[in-house]
Structures are given as structure tokens and as C-alpha cells.
Amino acid sequence: MPWYFYLALKQLFPTGRRFPFFTAISVLSVCLGVMLLVVVLAVMGGFGFQIRRMIVDTEGEIQIKAQGLIGDYRSVVKRVQAVPGVAGATPYAAGILMVQYENKPAFPQMRGLDMASVENVVSLGRFVTAGSLDALDDDSVVLSEGLAESLGIPVGATLEIYTPLMLVQRDGGVILPHSVKVAGVLRIGHQQLDSSTVYCTLRLAQDLYGLARDVHGVNVRVQPGANEDDVAARINAILPPNTRAFSWMDSFADFLTVLRLEKNMMMFVLLFVVLVAAFLTMSLLLVLVLKKTREIGLLGALGASRRQIAFCFCLQGVGIGVVGTAAGLALGFTVVRFRNDIVHAITRLTGGQEMMARFYQFSELPSHIETRDLVVIVVAALVLSTLAGIVPALLAARLKPVEALRSE
């Protein structure tokens, strides 16, 4: 180990009883900056990731839609299923309903599922919190948890359903609602879906919306490891004209762009925290150089070159950067790991847990850390700390041994 490396280490972490305050303070400042970046970017990345998961969990990675309705959906599903990379496909019908329970109305989304194939794409079974999906037939529905709670509907109760079609077909008479039983309750974990959705069989949805044997679209599940965009392109090649497959990224392109922009802005702003930490490191190292002027003179007298002396101080900046970044990553990952406990503790103190769930669409704080973001954070922290070491290093190298030794 060259002497400047050794001395830099010893000056950062002296043996013996003296607590290295200078080192601790600079390491802590870098650490806090890095931690902040990791936590904020993880949570912001989590929002994007959560949205992807929600879409993929409930609709598959690829959606096939037509201008208007898809007529011969059985043959479409069959051909799509034969495309390499496709794990499963299921048709669906969707729309808005009015439901009424004990004179309380609500206007939920409707999703008609093909019970024969839906599990190939979406494992809805694991989201069931009451009742059962198996009990779902053409005279029953499954409700999202929020809807069941807000109207106070228990499993087994009977609901009345009105559709827009009934307004058209009224012919001056009284509107007769459709009565269905509640077979179960689902909780997917996404506020928007959970607050107000009615799941029913495809047949019932087709009846309610007068679709005959047509559907609104087909959801496709991609095989693990297959690229969604590639598979979507392959599907498009075999689809009839007017019918197109979109990967979830296509469908949410604008939203994802905004999310990414927001994250990059956040990263840019928070990097200033690391910059401030670097300035702190620099000023502490400058004080160190001044404090050690006579020792620097001595090193020169012992035969150390100016470049080596500069290295010795620059390395201390690097050392602070490395230790601070490592500690910041560790702390950041720990906070991310226990984020929900932390948030719950805070909301318990301040109230407003419900509010948060409603406002942010998620009942739990999501997190997702991208390698790219981590690389940027680590590189930025290390580069800034190194730069913070260079200024004091140049100052130390400029000292002439004689003058340094003469200094009082």
C-alpha cells in the first residue's frame, strides 16, 4: 500500500480513542444525501411499477382492441394463442353500470369475463376476499371491495343493475332492472379498481350491453421472459384489419413519460443535496489541510512528492465518498424496506391514512429501484466527493515544505 493511501486511511479513521468527527460529519452528510435519493427514487419508481403491475395483473401485458367490436372473437383468441410468446388470451366486455342496493345507487365499471379462459391471463382467484369466483354464473356478480363496503353489500345479497341499453329500449314503459346475486368480493390493491368495479360473466355483460356474441377486446398474457413489444408486433401481423394489439407500455405511453420526467426532475433536484454534502466535505478537508500544514511540510522533508501529497488528501475525499455512499445505500434500502411501517407510524401520529390511500391510489407505498438510477446516484456521489477532495489536495500540493514547516 503506497504511503499516501495508508496515511489517508489513518487520517480518516485514526486508531486509538479519538473519534473521527471530521470524517463522521462528512460521511454522514454524503450518506444522508444518497439515502434521500435512493428512497425518493425508489418510491417514485414504485408508482410506475405499481401501475404496470396493476394493469398486467388484471388485463395481461397486451390488449387487443378493434374499431368498434370484435366479432368472431373465438377465432381471434385461437389464432392469438398460437403466436409464439403468448401464454394465454381471454376476451372481455366492459362498460358502465348503475347498481342499486337498498335504494343506494352507484355507477361502477363493469368487466365481463370469459370464465373458461380468464385464469389463463389473470389469476383473479388470489384477490378474492369473500365468497368465491367459482360461484360466479350468469345470474351473479363479484364486487370490488370498495363498492361492497360503500353500499354495505354482503356476499349473498341481491343487487339491481341498470344499463344504458335499458334507457334506449324503454319505449315509454318502466325501466326494469336486472337482479343479480353477489357471489364474492375482490381486492386487487389498486384504489381505482377496488373502489368501484363489478365483475360478471362475459355472457351477462354481452346481454346487459346488447353485444350478442361480440366482445370489446381480448387480454393477452405473455410468456415469462418474452418481450411484450415483440409479441404485440407478432400478434398484429396475424390480426384482421381494424383490430390492433397494444402492449401496456403503448397504452400508457404518455403517463409513463410524465412519470419518468417527474422522476428525473426529482433526481436532478436531490443531486444538489449530494452537491452540498460535497461542499461540506471540501470545507472540512480544507480545514484539515490548514491544520496539517506542518505535517505536510514534514512529509516533503522526508522526500514525499507534491503529487503524492495531493493524492493523500484527494483520497480522503474519495474515502468519504465511498463510505458515505455505501452507508447511504444501506440506509436507503433499509428505509425502503420498512417504508410502510414508517409511513404507518407517521400517519398514526398525524392521522390521514385513509386519505393517503384514496389520494395516491395505493394502500401501501410502492417501491421499485432501477439499476440505472442506482448507477447515476453512486457515480454522482463518488465523482462529487472526489472533486471535493481535489481542491484541498491542490492547496496541500502548493505548500512549499520550508514555508509549511515555518508556519506556526
Next chain:
Amino acid sequence: MSDAILSARGLKKTFLSGDRRIEVLRGVDLAVGAGETVAIRGESGSGKSTLLNLLAGLDAPDAGTLAWDGSPDTGAARRVTFLGIVFQSFYLIPELDALQNVLMAARIRKAPASAEMRRARTLLARVGLAERADHLPAHLSGGERQRVAVARALMNSPRLILADEPTGNLDEQTGGAIIDLLLGLSAETRTTLVLVTHNAAHAARCSRQLMLHGGRFA
């Protein structure tokens, strides 16, 4: 004198202090042979430290030439092995214990192996600090610190030791012990010693005495 370890000719040094020029050295000639011990005396402010810094290659003269062992190379790289320096202040590195302070001289030359480690311990034992090897400078007395500095100056087996008032910060008895050490070690290793001192008794123990006066040797 071809076998001179240290030879200086016509060394001049002038300092500018504000708009006053202080001609400190006005042509110093000096030749010191191998194994010689030379004492330099002079009033305070006569330029002894200035001269020693020039001889050590730490500062450049305004005029004159300097050679170590016949070669004009007095750069940092050569200083590591050619020269050992002891100052009035001890200049130990506070983060390092006594042993590591001695080893620091070796480190600047190359990463120390077990041979260097052994030599550093031997030197510490020679200056009477075998038991204090792992003590930090803060826990050593002034005399003990100067002994560590002496051991450090000898670490790389230099040809020449320059000592600038090594006893200046020490009491009479402790100072005497340091001079004993320096003279004893230079005799044992046949190392040349140039000693700047105010103390006539210390100077008298050297093989040659020089008096710096008016920027020249009288």
C-alpha cells in the same frame, strides 16, 4: 574534496520582507566528509535554519551550488534515501503511533516489508522506546517525541543527517541525551552529521565547529 558527502559553494539567500531585502546568506562554502560531525553555531537570526533548509534541498538558493555525494541531484526522490532530518519541533504525525511514525520514512520509499518493520523496532529500542512503540505522540513526552524523530531520521540508513536545534525544545538533561544519541548513532553507522545548535557544550562534542556570522562562516 572529492569524497565530500555534502559540498556547498557560494550559497546565497535573500528574503524579501515587505519592501526590505534581508540578505541572510552571502556566500556560504561548506564541505563535509563521510563520517564527520559538524556543529554550526550562530546568533539567533543569523541564518542557520535557512542554510540547513538549503542543504536539505527543501529550498533553492539564489546563487551557489550544492552537491550530495558529488551529485547535484537534491530532489525529493533522492532525499528519501540520502538524508535524514531532525527539527527543533518534532513534527510527528499525530494519527500514527511511534512505530508507524518511524516507518513513515520507509513508507515514502516503498511499502514496508518485515525487514523494515524489524529495523524500525530496533531503532526504537536503540533510542530507548521499545516499550512505547504503540503509543501515539500525544502520549509521549517532548524528549520521547524527539527520540522518535531521531529514529525516523535514521530509518532509511541515510548518508547524511541534518539536525536543526534538536534540543531547542528540551531541558538540559533530555537535550544532552538526544545529542548522545545522535553522536552515538552517527559514530556507529559512520553517518555524517550536521548539527545546528546554540549549546556550546554540544557543539564541542562534534569533530568540527563552524560559526555563522554576517551570512558567512567566520
